[in-house]
Amino acid sequence: QVTLKESGPGILQPSQTLSLTCTFSGFSLSTYGMGVGWIRQPSGKGLEWLANIWWDDDKYYNPSLKNRLTISKDTSNNQAFLKITNVDTADTATYYCARINSGLFDYWGQGVMVTVSS
């Protein structure tokens, strides 16, 4: 059974760095072809893909967030991470991690709400 769960700070101030953790089970990021992605969704709005990391440590980022994103993984502990630097109120959203399967997300976490506020 594949499960994913996100965790994060809940609330942070503008200019701080947002650190998110995705803890998963039922698959391994050391297995050929596996990947984990991060997606966010402001309240009442659509989905925005942020970043992917693959079993071979290949990484892809949404260029709209320029150089603010860093994705990484800890294969031995079945975790993936996302950092977003210099946050502002526009980064307020629910953040999801999801397993990647052939160009799509077949299992999603429950999401973690992040609020950026001074």
Added chain:
Amino acid sequence: DIQMTQSPASLSASLGETVTIQCRASEDIYSGLAWYQQKPGKSPQLLIYGASSLQDGVPSRFSGSGSGTQYSLKISSMQTEDEGVYFCQQGLKYPWTFGGGTKLELK
């Protein structure tokens, strides 16, 4: 970037009615399209992959079709539990992109 445009943005349907949602890509995505359903307060759930393949456990009233730049999701007989927001997504080229969503309500 590949732009994904969904239509309509919202619609309401009666029980048993057939519903069709459209998704247009700004370039050919060679059937590299997925559809998701999101219910209020929940995470998106995969319905369709490869434009027309039904994810395990998804009711057979859902179907996907299309090719090139034009795709559609059909619900053959609207049920109460089908209310929610539907998103299309392309994973052919980076950055992966989603459509803006279609809100489906029961009439």
